[in-house]
Amino acid sequence: MSLELPRIPSTDLSLQDLPVGKTSLGNAVVVGLKEIWAHKFRSALTMLGIVLGVSSLVAMSAMVQGMENGQREAMLAIGGLQKVRMEAQRVPVEQRHLRDLARGMTMADVEALKAGVPDIEIIAPEMRLDMDPTLQANGKFHRTFMTGGVVPEKVKIMEHEVEHGRMFNDIDASEARPVCVIGTGIRDELFGRPEETGSEVIPLGRTMTINGQPFTIIGMFKRYEGEQDRKQRLEREIELQRLKSEGKVPPKGPARGQGRSGNFAFWIKNNTVYMPLNTMWHRFQSGLSNAPPEPRLSNIELKVRDFSQIEQTLAKIRNIMMVNHRGIEDFAFRTFEDWSADIDRFVKNARMSGGLIAGISLFVGGIGIMNIMLASISERIREIGIRKAVGAGGLDIFVQILVESTVIAVVGGVLGLAFSRFVVLGITWVAPTGNDPVITTGAMALSFGFAVVVGLLAGIFPAVKAARMDVIQSLRYD
DSSP states (O other): OOOOOOOOOOOSSOGGGSOOSSOOHHHHHHHHHHHHHHTHHHHHHHHHHHHHHHHHHHHHHHHHHHHHHHHHHHHHHTTOTTEEEEEEOOOOGGGGGGGGGOOOOOHHHHHHHHHHOTTEEEEEEEEEOSSOOEEEETTEEEEOSOEEEEOTTHHHHTTOOEEEEOOOOHHHHHTTOOEEEEOHHHHHHHHOOHHHHSSOOOOTTOEEEETTEEEEEEEEEOOOOOHHHHHHHHHHHHHHHHHHHTTOOOOOSOOTTOSTTSOHHHHHHHTOEEEEHHHHIIIIITTSTTOOSSOOOSEEEEEESOGGGHHHHHHHHHHHHHHHTTTOOOEEEEEHHHHHHHHHHHHHHHHHHHHHHHHHHHHHHHHHHHHHHHHHHHHTHHHHHHHHHTTOOHHHHHHHHHHHHHHHHHHHHHHHHHHHHHHHHHHHHHSOOSSOOOOOHHHHHHHHHHHHHHHHHHHHHHHHHHHTOOHHHHHHOO
16 A cells, blocks of 8 residues: 655745745745745736835825925025014904004004014014006016015015125115115016026116116125026026037027926015115105005014014014004914924825825735735645644744745835835926925835835735644645
């Protein structure tokens, strides 16, 4: 009577590759990698969900981080957290019966705040026209809402830097001289961009009309731009030089991504026109039939000395303003702390929504891993029976299957991290923003860790099923 040995079905793995008896962790990893290599196409499809999930999670985090960096950069560019803005507002509903007594914000408020709140480092009142004025020079027209009468301290509040010429002084203000300082965006629109004219135009001493009133340009601010805008400008300059060297005519008009589509804070600074506050009053306001008896300010911007004391400082400012306005609250505060909170809220929501979408992709990838492991177990029932017959315990089988599923997730996670860079480049090319995406180490570690956890969880059920298989039934399986 001959004893027939159990027949092992043919696979891509040799008998020497099969772990027998007790299984070490290293041996299980090697077997997992060989299983992936033996079923390349099936393993690639299984890992696809993990790859997409990891790459989308990293790409989403990079895009959000880039936008956050841009918002923080813009906030610092126009004053930072220490800046507070007071704007004129309509009288509240409960005080409508007092609206005839409301006088709005005036220079008397500015003097009272200077004398009564020593915590204020800089204070800068501003008066603007009710409608966007029309600027004209060099036969061209342009409109901008950033035209205002200010005091020289305004440049400190807005972090401006006069690169050419000078800022107007107290003498210009006291005599209401028709002088102004402009940003490079105004220069570009009225006198030509450097890439169009072949050199940088500095229109000092040139005349520009504002709603028909002639003004002499005495200064120009430096160009403000974010990192992405700077790169686009340099790329455009290189391209224009290449076209000129080839004898071709460079295209006219703004470069791609230039203007409001870029960082709005920098656009505002570049499209600014400042004139003395007294000039604004005498040239555009005092002659109107409905003009108030004294200049009314559009806003008052100030910078506090200590941000940690901003709440106490705002309380002092509000008390003085309420006394000056006889209890009528026709003004409102706008702090950059609110802007910072808005940024934090946006980042949190964007990360949660993007993480949820990427998490769903990883969940789908986990289902794929579980499915492939169940299929693998079905193909290896006799192998599992032989291993148990020669001494392997249920824990050995459990560890082997769990490690194999984790190996699939790890390989998919590594490929996902590599692929994430191409996803970020693709998103940036299709939908460019004002800031470059930033791939952080934390986002990569989180994505990879999530993928490994998904692999572990996906392998638990198949591993338990394999560990509980009966030896006799497994050996009889054909």
